[in-house]
Amino acid sequence: MKYEKITSIINDIASNFLCLDDLHVDVPTTGIFLNQLESLIAEGDAHGVGPLSRIAHGLSILLEKMVLNSVSQEEGCRSFEKGITVMQEITSSFEKNEYYDGDVDSFMESLTALTGVAEAISSEAYQIPVTDVIPEEEQEDDRFEVQDESLLKDFITEGLEYISEIEVNVLNLEQNPEDKDYINAVFRPFHSIKGVASFLDLKEIRELAHNLETLLDRVRSGELPVNSALIDIILDGADVLKDMIESLKEVLEGTRSHPLRPDTAELQSRIQNIDRSVDDDGEIKKLGAILIQDGAISEDLLEETLHDPAKSTTKRIGEKLIEDGKVTPKQVSKALRKQVQQTTATNTIRVDVKKLDDLIDMIGELVITQAMIKQNQTILKSSDRKLVSDISQLASITSELQRTSTSLRMIPIKQTFQRMARLVRDLTKNVGKNVTINLSGEETEIDRNMVEEIYNPLVHMIRNSVDHGIETPDERIKSGKPEKGLIGLRAYHKGGNIVIEITDDGRGLKRDKLAKKAIEKGLIKSADNMSDHEIFKLIFHPGFSTAEKVTDVSGRGVGMDVVKQAVEKLRGKIEISSTEGKGTTFATHFPLTMAIIDGMIVRVGQEKYIIPATAIRQLLRPLNTAYNNVVGKGEMLNVMGNLLPLVRLNDIFNIESAYKNPWEALVVVVEAENRSKCLMVDEVLGKEEVVIKGLGDGLKDIKGVSGGAILGDGNVGLILDPESLFVLSEN
Amino acid sequence: MDKSSKILVVDDFATMRKVIRNLLKQIGFENIAEAEDGEMALKELKSQHISFIISDWNMPNMTGLDLLKAVRADGDLCKTPFLMVTAEALQDNVVQAVKAGVDNYIVKPFTADVLNEKITGIIAKYKK
Numbered sequence: 001m002k003y004e005k006i007t008s009i010i011n012d013i014a015s016n017f018l019c020l021d022d023l024h025v026d027v028p029t030t031g032i033f034l035n036q037l038e039s040l041i042a043e044g045d046a047h048g049v050g051p052l053s054r055i056a057h058g059l060s061i062l063l064e065k066m067v068l069n070s071v072s073q074e075e076g077c078r079s080f081e082k083g084i085t086v087m088q089e090i091t092s093s094f095e096k097n098e099y100y101d102g103d104v105d106s107f108m109e110s111l112t113a114l115t116g117v118a119e120a121i122s123s124e125a126y127q128i129p130v131t132d133v134i135p136e137e138e139q140e141d142d143r144f145e146v147q148d149e150s151l152l153k154d155f156i157t158e159g160l161e162y163i164s165e166i167e168v169n170v171l172n173l174e175q176n177p178e179d180k181d182y183i184n185a186v187f188r189p190f191h192s193i194k195g196v197a198s199f200l201d202l203k204e205i206r207e208l209a210h211n212l213e214t215l216l217d218r219v220r221s222g223e224l225p226v227n228s229a230l231i232d233i234i235l236d237g238a239d240v241l242k243d244m245i246e247s248l249k250e251v252l253e254g255t256r257s258h259p260l261r262p263d264t265a266e267l268q269s270r271i272q273n274i275d276r277s278v279d280d281d282g283e284i285k286k287l288g289a290i291l292i293q294d295g296a297i298s299e300d301l302l303e304e305t306l307h308d309p310a311k312s313t314t315k316r317i318g319e320k321l322i323e324d325g326k327v328t329p330k331q332v333s334k335a336l337r338k339q340v341q342q343t344t345a346t347n348t349i350r351v352d353v354k355k356l357d358d359l360i361d362m363i364g365e366l367v368i369t370q371a372m373i374k375q376n377q378t379i380l381k382s383s384d385r386k387l388v389s390d391i392s393q394l395a396s397i398t399s400e401l402q403r404t405s406t407s408l409r410m411i412p413i414k415q416t417f418q419r420m421a422r423l424v425r426d427l428t429k430n431v432g433k434n435v436t437i438n439l440s441g442e443e444t445e446i447d448r449n450m451v452e453e454i455y456n457p458l459v460h461m462i463r464n465s466v467d468h469g470i471e472t473p474d475e476r477i478k479s480g481k482p483e484k485g486l487i488g489l490r491a492y493h494k495g496g497n498i499v500i501e502i503t504d505d506g507r508g509l510k511r512d513k514l515a516k517k518a519i520e521k522g523l524i525k526s527a528d529n530m531s532d533h534e535i536f537k538l539i540f541h542p543g544f545s546t547a548e549k550v551t552d553v554s555g556r557g558v559g560m561d562v563v564k565q566a567v568e569k570l571r572g573k574i575e576i577s578s579t580e581g582k583g584t585t586f587a588t589h590f591p592l593t594m595a596i597i598d599g600m601i602v603r604v605g606q607e608k609y610i611i612p613a614t615a616i617r618q619l620l621r622p623l624n625t626a627y628n629n630v631v632g633k634g635e636m637l638n639v640m641g642n643l644l645p646l647v648r649l650n651d652i653f654n655i656e657s658a659y660k661n662p663w664e665a666l667v668v669v670v671e672a673e674n675r676s677k678c679l680m681v682d683e684v685l686g687k688e689e690v691v692i693k694g695l696g697d698g699l700k701d702i703k704g705v706s707g708g709a710i711l712g713d714g715n716v717g718l719i720l721d722p723e724s725l726f727v728l729s730e731n
Numbered sequence: 732m733d734k735s736s737k738i739l740v741v742d743d744f745a746t747m748r749k750v751i752r753n754l755l756k757q758i759g760f761e762n763i764a765e766a767e768d769g770e771m772a773l774k775e776l777k778s779q780h781i782s783f784i785i786s787d788w789n790m791p792n793m794t795g796l797d798l799l800k801a802v803r804a805d806g807d808l809c810k811t812p813f814l815m816v817t818a819e820a821l822q823d824n825v826v827q828a829v830k831a832g833v834d835n836y837i838v839k840p841f842t843a844d845v846l847n848e849k850i851t852g853i854i855a856k857y858k859k
Contacts, residue, residue: 067826068825151750158744185791187789192742195787199747199750
């Protein structure tokens with residue numbers, strides 16, 4: 001029978017309805033009804049039973065309203081019952097091949113009156129306006145009450161983490177505007193922040209997060225395109241949210257009375273007016289660049305196609321090129337695929353850093369204890385082969401354990417790089433230059449604790465490259481370079497270090513001008529015997545950066561001494577290479593971790609000290625004739641033409657040393673803060689990597705030493721701090 | 732199901748899980764498991780007996796809706812009560828969840844009382 005299925009569905013609905021306890025359709029039953037009505041609509045449409053579909057559709061909307069509590073259960077149920085009756089009448093008359101003459105229209109009108117949804121509007125197109133749903137409960141209140149401190153703390157930590165995630169993903173999104181995963185990855189944190197903020201009664205944060213979320217929802221649904229205006233709003237919004245969340249932290253710490261309530265009017269109006277903002281072609285060029293790289297098109301052709309006014313601007317570059325027959329769709333899809341960066345999803349677990357640090361510390365202790373057991377006389381003399389092999393097994397397990405434990409704290413440098421990319425983006429806008437940033441080696445890992453430390457020096461160097469390295473677009477065109485400058489950021493491991501290279505294709509350093517300036521300043525006498533490298537290093541001299549003019553001449557120098565100091569403080573070093581007119585590369589070498597130091601072990605009397613290897617310039621036994629006692633300046637040594645002060649470690653630490661005369665002992669030339677001094681020691685015992693141990697609160701302010709370490713033989717050695725040691729030697 | 736039954740709270744935001752956990756404690760549920768997305772939730776559901784699921788809608792990897800569908804499609808798990816947490820009562824979202832067989836939904840922010848009401852309501856239905 002033709003209407004068998006329809007009848008059976010309607011009967012099911014009717015019997016389900018009769019089973020209801022009272023006039024109340026609960027959520028699961030609503031689900032069942034909705035699915036039944038859906039198949040009823042499909043059947044009705046298939047068999048041309050229009051009135052049936054109309055009613056079924058109306059009843060679906062009614063149920064949706066009921067489940068959202070915008071129509072009361074009682075009223076809704078009565079209408080629903082009526083609807084079922086009308087549908088039953090329709091089917092029975094159709095089955096009898098009669099025309100249904102009941103009044104469908106008046107029933108539908110009563111439904112519309114109840115739901116407020118006109119028939120023509122389908123449920124898909126109809127959405128409750130989001131703003132209406134947010135309860136506007138609380139009134140303006142200037143007092144801020146901390147509801148639940150531990151929750152708030154968690155929220156601050158996690159919220160800030162989420163915001164930095166947003167920053168990373170927004171930049172990814174800018175590169176891959178079509179990628180739904182990135183849109184979701186930006187959407188979700190705002191969503192989560194909003195959710196928790198609503199529980200914690202953080203009205204402003206909730207509102208802003210909500211508006212940004214709504215904006216992104218429009219992007220997700222394809223209503224808004226991903227363009228630079230949108231990216232800007234999201235980044236600015238994330239900044240404001242971050243400030244607000246950070247201010248909560250200050251409130252908790254007691255340094256603020258109530259949280260920041262920034263004026264978001266400007267931002268809000270930008271969100272409202274996003275539809276009117278103009279798209280730029282940042283993303284389009286990116287695809288073009290890949291096509292050029294692949295050799296599919298030439299640069300000229302790309303420019304031509306991009307600026308061809310005859311072509312519609314709404315089309316993407318790939319489409320235009322295909323249309324013109326310049327490239328094959330395959331080439332474009334290959335390029336597009338290259339654009340998509342695969343994010344590697346890994347399973348992670350959040351662990352308190354303190355716990356991790358403790359674990360790594362304890363493993364460090366274990367390694368040392370293990371080494372002491374191995375060197376124990378009883379064990380060394382033991383003839384028990386089982387014991388010896390067990391001990392060596394223990395040694396290999398502990399060293400493996402140590403390796404794993406240090407890797408626990410390692411994180412990819414990606415996040416830092418992305419922050420740099422953002423910085424370049426912001427900077428270039430300010431200075432009116434056109435720069436692309438090219439990142440590579442983002443997966444290179446570095447100690448989590450180092451990440452924050454290297455941030456400032458890197459920012460300084462990037463700023464320098466953008467400010468002074470890259471020329472203005474006009475200058476670049478004049479010197480035959482592409483208008484858009486390129487800054488490369490590259491990271492890789494080398495030895496125990498992470499190397500971060502900042503490359504620009506700008507004007508480069510001018511050797512002659514640098515040398516001239518240095519001679520004028522009295523920093524050097526003549527540049528004749530100096531290598532390029534040595535000349536370039538002059539820009540790190542503090543005297544160089546104080547002169548404003550130098551910036552214009554050399555194109556470098558602003559605050560580079562600050563950078564160098566910051567890098568050295570982290571026991572790192574900077575290398576420069578540069579070709580005039582071609583560009584400059586700064587390679588900074590940082591240790592992977594602050595937990596381990598590469599040191600030279602020296603002995604003075606019975607004590608052993610560790611000198612950081614990065615501070616050591618030279619090791620020598622001076623000649624008798626090199627020693628001078630200069631009136632007013634104290635003891636000096638002539639080291640390759642330079643008179644350097646002699647520091648007797650035994651005097652400073654008040655211990656007995658084996659030698660009185662420097663020409664009998666050994667001298668270590670140590671550099672810090674652009675000064676060198678000679679440290680006199682009895683013996684150099686060798687080089688060793690040691691795990692740095694704090695001296696504890698009681699001893700931490702002692703000058704001249706920065707920490708202690710347990711040496712391979714189980715003894716304790718103090719790690720010398722050249723900087724404070726120099727100060728100490730002058731008093 | 733009683734107060735000692737295990738409830739699974741699914742949300743990618745750890746603070747949110749804590750919020751819900753605290754609310755559950757207020758109404759007497761102490762036995763709580765957590766999962767940070769749908770996939771993890773399914774693993775939890777398969778490895779131990781869970782009497783009640785409270786899940787967020789919007790999560791990475793596997794959304795609350797997908798989790799709901801997976802639970803309903805699984806012969807062993809399909810009878811587990813499922814409460815969906817949503818940010819707003821967006822008609823589209825709610826209707827999708829309702830069609831997929833959710834037992835009820837709850838809109839953020841909510842109080843312990845509202846949560847209690849929803850949970851006891853759902854349990855009462857299952858007892859019948």
